[in-house]
Amino acid sequence: MRVIDKLEMIKKHINEACKQSNRNPEEINIIAVTKYVSSDRAKEAIEAGIQDLGENRDEGLLNKWETLGDKPFWHFIGTLQSRKVKNIIDKVSYIHSLDRLSLAKEINKRADKPISCFVQVNVSGEESKHGLLPEDTVDFIEKLEQFENIRVIGLMTMAPHIEDETLLRNCFRKLKLLQKEVENLHLESAPCHELSMGMSNDYKIAIEEGATYIRIGTALVGGE
Numbered sequence: 001m002r003v004i005d006k007l008e009m010i011k012k013h014i015n016e017a018c019k020q021s022n023r024n025p026e027e028i029n030i031i032a033v034t035k036y037v038s039s040d041r042a043k044e045a046i047e048a049g050i051q052d053l054g055e056n057r058d059e060g061l062l063n064k065w066e067t068l069g070d071k072p073f074w075h076f077i078g079t080l081q082s083r084k085v086k087n088i089i090d091k092v093s094y095i096h097s098l099d100r101l102s103l104a105k106e107i108n109k110r111a112d113k114p115i116s117c118f119v120q121v122n123v124s125g126e127e128s129k130h131g132l133l134p135e136d137t138v139d140f141i142e143k144l145e146q147f148e149n150i151r152v153i154g155l156m157t158m159a160p161h162i163e164d165e166t167l168l169r170n171c172f173r174k175l176k177l178l179q180k181e182v183e184n185l186h187l188e189s190a191p192c193h194e195l196s197m198g199m200s201n202d203y204k205i206a207i208e209e210g211a212t213y214i215r216i217g218t219a220l221v222g223g224e
């Protein structure tokens with residue numbers, strides 16, 4: 001199926017979820033996650049009107065960068081090892097996986113301008129997941145104030161792989177509460193207005209619960 005047709009369907013779902021929750025669809029930014037697909041398919045997404053691409057590994061990002069350059073905004077969405085920061089830092093506009101001070105320190109050192117970051121939170125507390133525990137998040141973000149090139153624009157989470165709508169909703173709701181809490185601190189280095197949550201299987205619920213960036217792979221560019 002063509003990306004443009006998939007995108008049309010997703011936009012329809014976004015509109016429905018926004019209607020359901022009294023939100024404006026213009027608040028929702030779609031990131032096409034291209035980690036499973038070719039550069040050609042990523043290009044197809046751009047031609048369909050997508051402006052934001054997400055990759056979870058430095059190799060994937062660099063590989064696609066060679067063909068697509070800075071036409072799209074690049075989002076780094078995966079676990080980021082400190083030693084890889086230098087490879088991607090001048091190419092990405094957003095990092096969604098900031099979860100430790102050592103990483104913040106390296107980003108701060110390598111960047112030559114403030115980088116828009118999401119702090120990753122492990123809302124569900126699953127051991128397999130990266131991210132800060134909710135109770136450690138505020139403290140962590142306050143410590144980031146020392147880094148002039150880190151700008152915390154929001155929080156990010158990955159919901160557990162479950163079908164249970166109530167559990168998913170609770171997970172997103174908790175992240176939203178935490179985002180509000182950070183926003184209310186009015187830290188200059190952490191405006192924290194954004195919420196990066198929702199993937200192919202749960203983006204409608206995430207939008208109903210306040211997502212402003214959704215990260216969609218399979219449902220948007222899959223089935224090449």
Ligand SMILES: *Cc1c(COP(=O)(O)O)cnc(C)c1O
Nearest residue numbers: 033056077199200215216217218
């Ligand atoms: C792969 C990935 C996605 C997209 O997953 P789909 O289920 O294919 O939509 C979103 N976020 C992160 C962090 C990912 O690694």
